[in-house]
Amino acid sequence: MNLSPEHKALLDNALIDSGLRSTRQREQVYGVIMSKQDHPTADEIYARAKASMPTISLATVYNCLETLVDCGLVRQVNFDREPSRYCPNLKEHAHFYCKETGEVFDIDLSGQAIHELRRQLPEGFEMESFELSYHGKTHSN
Amino acid sequence: MNLSPEHKALLDNALIDSGLRSTRQREQVYGVIMSKQDHPTADEIYARAKASMPTISLATVYNCLETLVDCGLVRQVNFDREPSRYCPNLKEHAHFYCKETGEVFDIDLSGQAIHELRRQLPEGFEMESFELSYHGKTHSN
DNA sequence: TTGATATTTTGGAATGATTCTAAATATTAC
């Protein structure tokens, strides 16, 4: 019950580029992730997706998530060994995990910070991606 | 079959400080981790430990690892959802994961880089730790 | 359209790292 025309087009193009088909389930899962700016687990995405598509299966949610991640439309985010979370924010950014509430926050990174991160790699290390996560508590105020 | 007197003292003090007992198995697991500068999984640590202590169990390895991590003597390192790895390097550092070989490398971080990382956090986020991991390939030469 | 073909979805079984359990051992305190 969502997915803007822009996102629909993004999805279809990405799928076509990968030689994959556009399906109701893929739209639904992508829509669920895009419609809320948070970091849900597969289970949470399954629950939200079922609300307007009661027949979708958990296996399909996992399949769609893998597809979306592989197409670069969604980011997979892991904290320690907890269940994976999925992030709609494609900008290069970090995550803050609050150990009190379990909430996850996006943290923007300055160009300078990203540059500095790259600079740490010695000769011979070809970085393709990095993951930066902060753990701590948030002052609720 | 290892563990320098310095490490033995470190271990005993840390255990005492936590109200825990010094045992052969804890020494063995700590010795295994300290005796090689790499990032073994629990299974690998189990295999190495068994070489000189054939009766040690995998459950005990897991128990010892948790104890050592909680005492701050060893770092637990995770890449995506792969089995946890354990790191003897207590300095604040990052990890480079080579997607070709699966090897893990320690990456030193400059004070400037660490400062820059801290600087990214907005008001209200109290960082207790951070994890930075790079993914890519290494030029073998 | 129609049917052939390739892809996707689905429910349920399998996987595998880790954790749990409860009995056997080891360590510490008295």
Next chain:
DNA sequence: GTAATATTTAGAATCATTCCAAAATATCAA
């Protein structure tokens, strides 16, 4: 020593995720 406490151990349980094979669906050519 003996009792009290902590630790180890083997095996069972957990649980997120992956695998499987059958049913449903999408695509394409005629």
